[in-house]
Amino acid sequence: YIKDISDRIALDENWVPQNIAKSRVFGIDIQTGGKYEDLSYSLIYSYLDGYDEENELKKELQHQPKNSIAGILSYHGPITGEISGKWTGERKRWFTFGGWKIEDPAFILDFGISKKFNDLSMGFKVKNLLDTKYITNFGSSYTDRDYPGMGRHFNIWSRYASVSYTHLRAHE
Numbered sequence: 001y002i003k004d005i006s007d008r009i010a011l012d013e014n015w016v017p018q019n020i021a022k023s024r025v026f027g028i029d030i031q032t033g034g035k036y037e038d039l040s041y042s043l044i045y046s047y048l049d050g051y052d053e054e055n056e057l058k059k060e061l062q063h064q065p066k067n068s069i070a071g072i073l074s075y076h077g078p079i080t081g082e083i084s085g086k087w088t089g090e091r092k093r094w095f096t097f098g099g100w101k102i103e104d105p106a107f108i109l110d111f112g113i114s115k116k117f118n119d120l121s122m123g124f125k126v127k128n129l130l131d132t133k134y135i136t137n138f139g140s141s142y143t144d145r146d147y148p149g150m151g152r153h154f155n156i157w158s159r160y161a162s163v164s165y166t167h168l169r170a171h172e
Helices: none
Strands: 002-011 017-036 039-054 057-060 067-076 080-088 091-095 099-103 106-117 120-127 135-137 153-160
Touching: 057 091
Parallel strands: none
Antiparallel strands: 002 017, 017 039, 039 057, 039 067, 067 080, 080 106, 091 099, 106 120, 120 153
C-alpha cells in the first residue's frame, strides 16, 4: 500500500504541534493463520517505510518501526490458553538539536488462560511476561527521558454472562 498524507501534525521538541507538509508511507502486510484440532495460530509481518517532507527536505518517517512481527497461538479445550508476542524493530525520532534518537527493537510476550463454568468465565493473564524494557513515546527533547512501557503485570478477571433472547415476529 501507499499513503500520501498532506498537512500531517507532529510534535516538536517542545511538544508544540507542527505541520509536516507531506508524508508518504508505503509498506506491505503479510498474514497467515490456521487451525489444527484444538490449536489455532496467526502470524503477521509488516514492513513500513516512507518519509516526511518539509521545505523540499526529505527525512525518514519518524516514530514507526520499519519491521514488525506479531503472532498468536491459542488452545481451545477444557481450558483455553493463549500465547501472543510482538517484535517491533527500531524506531526513530528526529530532534533539531541532537539528530536522530533511536529506540532499540523490543519483544513483548503475553500469556493467558481461562476456563468457562456454565455462565461464569474466569481467567488469568500475564502481560509482558519477560519484563521487557521499552518506550511507548520519545521524550520531549533529545536529552529528555522517554516514556517507558509497562513492565510485567498480571490480570485476573471473571465474567458472568446470562443471555436472554427476545424473538420478534414481523406482522404480515
